[in-house]
Amino acid sequence: MGKSKTKKAEVKKISQLTVINPTAAGIDVSDTEMMVAYPISSEEVEVRSFGCFTRDLHLIAGTLKEHGITTIAMESTGVYWVALFLILQEYGFEVYLVNAKHVKNVTGRKDDESDAEWIQKLHSCGLLHASFQPDQITRTLRSLVRHRKNLVRISAGYINRMQKVLELMNIKLHTIISDIDGKTGLLIIEAILNGERNPEVLAELRDKRIKASREDIIKSLEGHWTTEHLFELRQCYKLYSMHRQMIEECDHEIEKQLMGQIALKNGGLLTDIPPTKRKKSYKNRVLYNLSAYLHEVLGVDVTEVSGISEISALSIFSEVGTDMSKWKNENYFTSWLGLAPNTKISGGKEISSRIQKKKHHAGQAFRMAAVGLNNSKSPLVDFYRRIRGKTGNAKAVVATARKLAIIYYKMVSNQEAFNPKALDDYQQKYKEKKINQLKKKIAILEAA
Numbered sequence: 001m002g003k004s005k006t007k008k009a010e011v012k013k014i015s016q017l018t019v020i021n022p023t024a025a026g027i028d029v030s031d032t033e034m035m036v037a038y039p040i041s042s043e044e045v046e047v048r049s050f051g052c053f054t055r056d057l058h059l060i061a062g063t064l065k066e067h068g069i070t071t072i073a074m075e076s077t078g079v080y081w082v083a084l085f086l087i088l089q090e091y092g093f094e095v096y097l098v099n100a101k102h103v104k105n106v107t108g109r110k111d112d113e114s115d116a117e118w119i120q121k122l123h124s125c126g127l128l129h130a131s132f133q134p135d136q137i138t139r140t141l142r143s144l145v146r147h148r149k150n151l152v153r154i155s156a157g158y159i160n161r162m163q164k165v166l167e168l169m170n171i172k173l174h175t176i177i178s179d180i181d182g183k184t185g186l187l188i189i190e191a192i193l194n195g196e197r198n199p200e201v202l203a204e205l206r207d208k209r210i211k212a213s214r215e216d217i218i219k220s221l222e223g224h225w226t227t228e229h230l231f232e233l234r235q236c237y238k239l240y241s242m243h244r245q246m247i248e249e250c251d252h253e254i255e256k257q258l259m260g261q262i263a264l265k266n267g268g269l270l271t272d273i274p275p276t277k278r279k280k281s282y283k284n285r286v287l288y289n290l291s292a293y294l295h296e297v298l299g300v301d302v303t304e305v306s307g308i309s310e311i312s313a314l315s316i317f318s319e320v321g322t323d324m325s326k327w328k329n330e331n332y333f334t335s336w337l338g339l340a341p342n343t344k345i346s347g348g349k350e351i352s353s354r355i356q357k358k359k360h361h362a363g364q365a366f367r368m369a370a371v372g373l374n375n376s377k378s379p380l381v382d383f384y385r386r387i388r389g390k391t392g393n394a395k396a397v398v399a400t401a402r403k404l405a406i407i408y409y410k411m412v413s414n415q416e417a418f419n420p421k422a423l424d425d426y427q428q429k430y431k432e433k434k435i436n437q438l439k440k441k442i443a444i445l446e447a448a
Contacts, residue, residue: 011044019124025064026120027074028112029081035112036060037120038069045120047113057084061091069093073123075100075115076131085133096123096130103128132336137264138321141257145318146361148250152284155243158236162189165233171223176212179283181240183207188221193234197225251286254314258293265297276301279309290314298322300411304418306378307369307404316408319362324413330406337363339402355398363401366408370400379420379427380404 025038034050034057048063050056064072072088073096074081081097088095103119122128134142159181163174173188174180180189187205196202199221203214210217262273276292290310294317295301302313320326327333334340338360343353373381380400388396411418 011040011046020126021071021124023068023070024120024124025069025072026116026118026123027060027072027084028116028119029074029077029084030112031078031080033112034060034084035116036064037113037116038064038067039120039124040067045117047117049112052080054083054087057087060084061088061093064088064093065091071123072096073098073103073119073128075103075119096128097133098128099131132326134319134321137257137261138318141254141261142318142361144250144254144257145315148247148254149315149361151243151247151250155240155247158240158243161236162233162240165229165236166223169223169226169229172220173217176216176220177206177210181283184210189233189237193230193237247284248287251288254286255288255293258297262293262296276303279303285310298412299415300417302408302411302418305369305404305407305411306376306380306420307373308408309369309372312365312369315365316362319360319365322412324409327409330409333409334402334405336360337366337402337405339363339366339398339405363405366401366405367397369404370397373400379423382427382430 022039022042025036027037028035030052032052034052035047036050037045037047040046050060071094074085076097076099085095085097098119103115103122119128133139163180166173166180173185177184179185184205184207188202191202191205199218202221203217206212206214206217273289273292273296276289276295278289278291291301291303291313294303294310294313298317302308302316303310308316324333327336331340338356338358340355341353342356344351370384373384380403383403384396384400387399407418410416
């Protein structure tokens with residue numbers, strides 16, 4: 001077998017552009033190598049290949065330190081940038097994580113060396129903007145919250161499988177009770193797995209809050225029992241129970257992180273957390289008063305906003321943190337969330353205006369909050385229905401989510417409590433405006 005070829009360091013001339021950051025470096029990130037471009041003089045830039053192991057990442061940081069580099073730009077490629085980003089920050093560098101679209105090279109031959117050199121050139125000329133990155137405390141909480149979200153999604157999959165297995169045995173329990181993962185549903189499933197087959201005995205396990213009659217429950221539990229489906233039901237239930245236990249463990253870890261943030265805010269002292277009124281019970285809620293923790297950290301109770309639940313507030317907080325000054329105003333905030341259209345204007349004319357298709361956890365939380373408004377009595381429901389009647393459901397969800405995001409931004413940044421009267425006044429002004437428009441139309445028809 002021949003020897004593997006290794007890429008040698010290359011020295012190239014720096015093009016004559018106005019240099020703002022003379023000590024800037026650029027890194028092209030991948031899963032197998034890191035291509036680093038950094039200036040070695042006022043006229044030359046070196047492009048060097050490094051490995052991707054931890055010792056290689058420390059070698060990159062040490063090399064850049066030796067050459068007096070102070071600021072570094074890199075692409076947000078997959079998750080390969082995370083370890084290098086954190087290590088470079090530990091070494092004291094100013095690290096810019098930039099959108100891959102913003103550093104797209106000009107037409108021509110594409111390779112890792114030219115990409116790294118291009119990133120370095122753009123960054124040295126001050127043409128790149130750093131993407132928002134939370135601090136280490138917020139990043140830790142964000143990882144836990146995202147992990148919890150994945151656990152909830154997986155456990156929901158096992159609920160669907162259990163429901164399918166019951167249907168295959170003609171057990172119509174899901175048509176009588178709303179959720180088989182509720183108190184009644186789980187008690188009945190446990191009894192079935194323990195060998196109980198009498199529908200009258202199983203019906204006695206129903207909770208008093210169940211609206212269905214005892215006779216209907218008995219009829220729904222008269223099934224055709226099969227060995228293979230009972231075996232599948234048992235395994236799905238075990239996996240569901242295991243994931244529910246993991247979710248509880250994750251909740252306790254999240255609580256530790258919130259307590260740590262509260263202690264940090266109070267100068268290292270963990271004081272008693274005043275109680276905060278919680279919203280009504282819902283699925284996948286945490287066991288402790290999450291609203292009180294969030295109120296203590298943020299300084300305001302964002303769960304008072306219609307549609308924003310405890311879990312939604314936690315998801316948003318874990319993504320954006322407490323420092324809202326990272327965004328100049330609410331317009332920048334909603335644009336970052338993907339809730340504002342990317343309007344392009346050329347020649348004084350609007351050539352396109354559409355919402356960018358990007359997955360954003362905080363933006364998705366606001367969208368889910370907007371969807372949850374459908375059954376509430378908030379004035380925002382009228383706004384949602386009005387936009388839905390004009391442009392459809394999808395755009396109405398985005399528009400309502402944007403309003404919720406603006407309310408959240410102003411509450412946290414200005415430390416102002418939620419004021420529902422402002423929404424009522426807005427609704428009243430709209431009604432008056434609509435009445436005046438109808439009066440004018442009536443007057444025109446009468447005059448005709």
